[in-house]
Amino acid sequence: MPPDEPHLISESELALVADHASIGLIRFDAALRVRSANLAAHHALERRPGTLARRTLMETFVDHRLEELVRSAAAGESGSFESDAVDRSSILVRARPAAGGGAWVIIENISELVRLRRMRSEFIDNLSHELRTPLANVRLLTEMLMDDLENEEVSTRVRERVATIDIETGHLVQMINELLDLSRIEQASTVVRHDEVLVPPLVEASMRRLRTFAERQGVVLIELVPDDLPPISGDEERLDQLLMNLLHNAIKFSPEGGTVTVTTDEHPDGVVISVADQGVGIPRKDQARVFERFYKVDRARQRGQGGTGLGLAIARHIAEAHGGRIWLESDEGKGSTFSFSLPFA
Ligand code: ADP
Helix, strand or coil, rough: CCCCCCCCCCCHHHHHHHHHHCCEEEECCCCCCCEEEEEHHHHHHCCCCEEEEECHHHHHHHHHHHHHHHHHHHHHCCEEEEEEECCCCCCEEEEEEECCCEEEEEEEEHHHHHHHHHHHHHHHHHHHHHHHHHHHHHHHHHHHHHHCCCCCCCCHHHHHHHHHHHHHHHHHHHHCCCCCCCHHHHHHCCCCCCCCCCCCHHHHHHHHHHHHHHHHHCCHHHHHHCCCCEEECCCCCHHHHHHHHHHHHHHHCCCCCCCEEEEEECCEEEEEEEEECCCCCCHHHHHCCCCCCCCCCCHHHHHCCCCCCCHHHHHHHHHHCCCCCCCEEEECCEEEEEEEEEEEC
C-alpha cells in the first residue's frame, strides 16, 4: 500500500481485532440474522466458535426476552437486559440500532459482579444478625438502668449520660434493622405480594402512627386522598414502610409550624402518591444521590435526629419491586415533594 493512501481497516481485519475483545459483539442484519459475531459472543452464549453466523434471533438466544431486546433495538429503541441465573454465568446484554438496519448486540459476562453483589448482601445480612442480639441486650440493660436511676440520688450529669446511651443505642438498633430490611428487599426484590390495596386507609394508618412525632416537631399532617380511588396492586406491609419512610423524613426536615401533605394523582394505569413538605429542601446536586444507600445531604441539618441514610434506598427498592418509580422535586429552603407510582389492581 502506498504510504500516503488513507489507511482503511478491512472487515476481516476488524473481525480479527473483535476476536481479541473480551466482550461479546454480534451484528444482526436488517432481516435479524447474525451477520458477524466475535469469539467472546460465542463463548458468552455457550456456542462453538463460528456457529453463530447466519443464525436467526430465535436460534441465537435461548431467552425470549433477549429476542425482544434485539427486535426493539432494530426498531430504533436501545435497551439492556441482565440475566443473572444462579447456576449459570450471568450476562449483561445491550442492544443498539445499527446504521443501515439491524442491531448491534454487546454481551458482557458479569458473573463476578453478580457474585460480589450476592456476597455483599449476605455479608450485611450475617453481620446485622450477629449485631442484633448483643445490641438488644445493651438496650434492655440501659432501660433497666434508667428505671433504677429513677429512685436513686444521682447527679443530672449521670442521668444525661445514661439517656444519651439510650438514644444512641436506639439509633444503632434502627440502623441494623434497616440494613437487614434493605438486604432482604434487595435479595427478593421480585417477590412482593400483589394484593388489592386501598390507598386511603394505607395513608391514614401511617399518618396515625406518626402523629405524635409530628406534634412533637410542631408539624401539621394533611391528607388529601379521594375516598373513591381504585385499589392498587401491591404489598401492604412494604407500601406502609415506604410511606412511613417518606412521611418520617418530611416531618423530620420540616420547620416548626410547617405542613406535610399527602396527595394522589390518578393516571390511566395507576396512581402517583406524593408527600410534600415545606422543609429545608434538597440541593440540586444531591437530588440524584439521596436514593443511594447511606447518602445524607448534610449531617449538620438534621436537628440532632441521627438517621441512617437507608430509608430512601429502601423506599426506592419497594417502589421498583412494585413495577413503579420514585422521584423527587425540591427547592432548597422551600421544601421537597417525593412521589412514587403504583399500578392499579
Ligand atoms: P435518613 O435516615 O438520613 O433520613 P434517608 O435515606 O431517608 O436517610 O434520606 C437520605 C437523605 O436525604 C437525608 O439524610 C436527608 O439529607 C435527605 N432527605 C430525605 N428526605 C428529605 C426531605 N423531606 N427534606 C429534606 N431532605 C431530605
